[in-house]
Amino acid sequence: MLAMWCSVSWATVTVNDEPLVAGLSWSFYDVSCPSVEGIVRWHVTEALRRDIGIAAGVIRLFFHDCFPQGCDASVLLSGGKSEQKELPNLSLRPAALKLIEDIRASVHRECGPRVSCADIITLAARDSVVASGGPFFDVPLGRLDGFSPASAAQVNTLPAPFLDVPALTEAFKNRSLDAADLVALSGAHTVGLGHCSSFSDRLPPNADDKTMDPAFRAKLAAKCAKDTDGGNTVTQVLDVRTPDAFDNKYYFDLIAKQGLFKSDQGLIDHPSTKRMATRFALNQAAFFDQFARSMVKMSQMDVLTAGNAGEIRRNCAMPNNQLVLSSSSPSSSQNDA
Numbered sequence: 001m002l003a004m005w006c007s008v009s010w011a012t013v014t015v016n017d018e019p020l021v022a023g024l025s026w027s028f029y030d031v032s033c034p035s036v037e038g039i040v041r042w043h044v045t046e047a048l049r050r051d052i053g054i055a056a057g058v059i060r061l062f063f064h065d066c067f068p069q070g071c072d073a074s075v076l077l078s079g080g081k082s083e084q085k086e087l088p089n090l091s092l093r094p095a096a097l098k099l100i101e102d103i104r105a106s107v108h109r110e111c112g113p114r115v116s117c118a119d120i121i122t123l124a125a126r127d128s129v130v131a132s133g134g135p136f137f138d139v140p141l142g143r144l145d146g147f148s149p150a151s152a153a154q155v156n157t158l159p160a161p162f163l164d165v166p167a168l169t170e171a172f173k174n175r176s177l178d179a180a181d182l183v184a185l186s187g188a189h190t191v192g193l194g195h196c197s198s199f200s201d202r203l204p205p206n207a208d209d210k211t212m213d214p215a216f217r218a219k220l221a222a223k224c225a226k227d228t229d230g231g232n233t234v235t236q237v238l239d240v241r242t243p244d245a246f247d248n249k250y251y252f253d254l255i256a257k258q259g260l261f262k263s264d265q266g267l268i269d270h271p272s273t274k275r276m277a278t279r280f281a282l283n284q285a286a287f288f289d290q291f292a293r294s295m296v297k298m299s300q301m302d303v304l305t306a307g308n309a310g311e312i313r314r315n316c317a318m319p320n321n322q323l324v325l326s327s328s329s330p331s332s333s334q335n336d337a
């Protein structure tokens with residue numbers, strides 16, 4: 001297990017000076033489940049050994065959980081009104097969803113049902129960053145899981161790739177995230193993939209986007225021309241320089257006009273974000289520092305804690321009251337903790 005974990009060079013960002021919302025703590029499971037961080041790390045490392053792309057899948061899952069209604073693992077709920085049926089979530093990786101439930105089962109076997117799915121997503125996202133070469137940072141814990149999914153309208157507040165910087169800034173501001181959070185968190189696009197449908201608005205015949213390197217655009221246009229399913233089969237790495245490594249090369253891509261989405265490329269072109277995006281291209285430590293702080297900030301958005309309504313789900317895909325109903329039916333699968 002430690003091979004991959006040890007092969008990455010750790011940059012540690014100290015975030016414990018960041019303010020915490022009531023109910024979260026840096027040492028939440030120290031007594032009730034001291035092995036939780038080790039178990040999560042073990043599972044993440046094993047999963048990434050099989051498929052490094054799962055790291056990107058988990059990091060994005062964390063964002064898509066937190067942004068619509070807070071970090072409450074609502075994105076994992078299945079069923080009729082599942083967030084997973086909304087457009088921004090259609091390309092979430094099933095392997096990332098499965099990994100979180102596998103980790104939950106393992107943690108609950110060890111400690112009993114004491115750790116929430118929301119905390120497991122948070123830890124797994126942090127560990128995915130580290131295992132890909134990014135910074136280590138502590139994350140505050142103590143979230144509870146929500147009872148119900150976010151509405152379609154809330155899920156669709158997730159920013160679209162064709163937004164410009166003012167619209168992105170507004171979307172982030174509505175969730176109490178600022179321009180520094182926008183520029184740093186977009187740096188998560190240093191890993192992972194996008195489908196042609198997410199950037200074809202920038203390609204001919206739809207557009208002749210002057211903010212894109214012409215050779216890069218021609219390559220993407222040729223690639224996406226082969227897509228037979230409305231832009232949903234062919235994929236392109238988000239960071240052309242180091243697609244699987246969590247580093248600051250994404251910002252180099254932007255300087256070279258090789259950002260994939262309009263939302264990425266705009267960061268280096270717009271006066272309100274250019275300075276910071278350029279700084280991150282020149283100084284990886286500065287990027288890592290702000291990224292870690294912004295992740296910790298995002299991880300605290302609208303969290304449910306012991307003081308308000310939430311629960312520790314026994315299966316990340318359904319609220320406990322539904323689990324009781326489904327496990328009393330003969331065809332149901334058994335919950336293993």
Ligand code: HEM
Nearest residue numbers: 056057060063091159160161185188192193194195198263
């Ligand atoms: C700033 C606004 C953002 C926009 C417009 C945006 C948009 C997108 C889109 C369209 C995709 C590709 C979907 C597809 O075609 O399959 C994607 C992938 C991804 N996004 Fe974002 N995103 C944003 C912010 C973030 C943030 C804040 C994070 C995490 C901190 C994040 C992490 C990722 C990752 C890791 C992937 C790759 C996923 C994979 O390979 O499975 N994104 N994003």
